[in-house]
Amino acid sequence: MEKIQIIAIIVSLLFLIYISKLILKRKLREEYAIIWILSTCILILFSLWRNGLQVFADLLGVIEAPNLVFTGAIFAILIYLLHLSVTVSKLQRQNKTLAQKLAIKEVKEETKKEE
Amino acid sequence: MEKVAIIIPAYNEENAIKKLISSIHQLSFSDKYSIHPIVINDCSTDNTLKIALGESCTVLNLPINLGIGSAVQCGYKYAYANNFQLAVRIDGDGQHPPKEIEKLLNAFQKGNVDILIGSRFLDSTGFQSSIIRRLGIKYFQLLIKLFSGITITDCTSGFRLLNRKAMQLSTEYYPDEYPEPESIILFSNKDLSLGEVSVNMIERQGGVSSINSFGSIYYIFKVSLAIFFTFIRLNFQKN
Secondary structure (H helix, E strand, C coil), X not given: CCHHHHHHHHHHHHHHHHHHHHXXXXXXXXXXXXXXXXXXXXXXXXXXXXXXXXXXXXXXXXXXXXXXXXXXXXXXXHHHHXXXXXXXXXXXXXXXXXXXXXXXXXXXXXXXXXX | CEXXXXXXXXXXXXXXXXXXXXXXXXXXXXXXXXXXXXXXXXXXXXXXXXXXXXXXXXXXXXXXXXXXXXXXXXXXXXXXXXXXXXXXXXXXXXXXXXXXXXXXXXXXXXXXXXXXXXXXXXXXXXXXXXXXXXXXXHHHHHHHHHHHCCCCCCCCCCCEEEEHHHHHHHHHCXXXXXXXXXXHHHHHHCCCCEEEEECCCCCCCCCCCCCCHHHHHHHHHHHHHHHHHHHHHHHXXXX
């Protein structure tokens, strides 16, 4: 096993432990953790199976195998960022609805007291 | 007389909710129990809220869509704060016939448990669900056995009776997505006792299931992860 493989595996495992800690402290919800656990597993797989990258690159007709990593990773990151943007937008909308409802309710309660 | 809250989470259940509430009111327990339906409207986009407000029941109207688990938890919080002795959770889509509530209450009288789950599979009567779903349920049954040592034949059943102890625990934390299997781990690892009683269920009367075929793989993955981490959290992080 090459040095870089061992380093990659150790880093991936540390990352996995860190994710687990975040879930245990309820700082990270399981639904978001799934993607992080999956990507760590993929990292570990390719650290163990060095030729794997070349196999997939040949399969897809990519001449330079590292380019497959960049294309794949950037694409996955973009999709995930989009998903997070959608989630934040939803939270912002819900937050607004809640604040408006609360404000209207307070006025209603005050007018009730005055009567 | 014991106050019993019937907790009904409802999201777009305009076709089923009216019939459900009126059949709950038809139940009679003379002076043993007083039954109070509590509908939690999870920001439905149809006429669920309007119909529920027209019936004789308490309506908790969530201003934003929180998902089934948080809707149910809101019901438990209300029931706990308003001194209900028992809470029975039933689905808003008519899958759990109200006359089966009697079976839960009668069994609760006899058994010394904190949570009683209505099971379709204990005697295999009534609607049995599809083969794929039953397989999924078997898998969760194994997982729960592994992490809590108890056997629950219908761990995805939302038809449950909780006493005040279980209600109090649910107000502290309740999973907000697909809560049923995960909450079993939560209850059993907090030393609450669980039991099952055979009930009949029927196919849903309206609305769509929150679990479709596309989501089922995600469902299995997410719930497995949640069960695992809930177990670790409760057993190795006792402060």
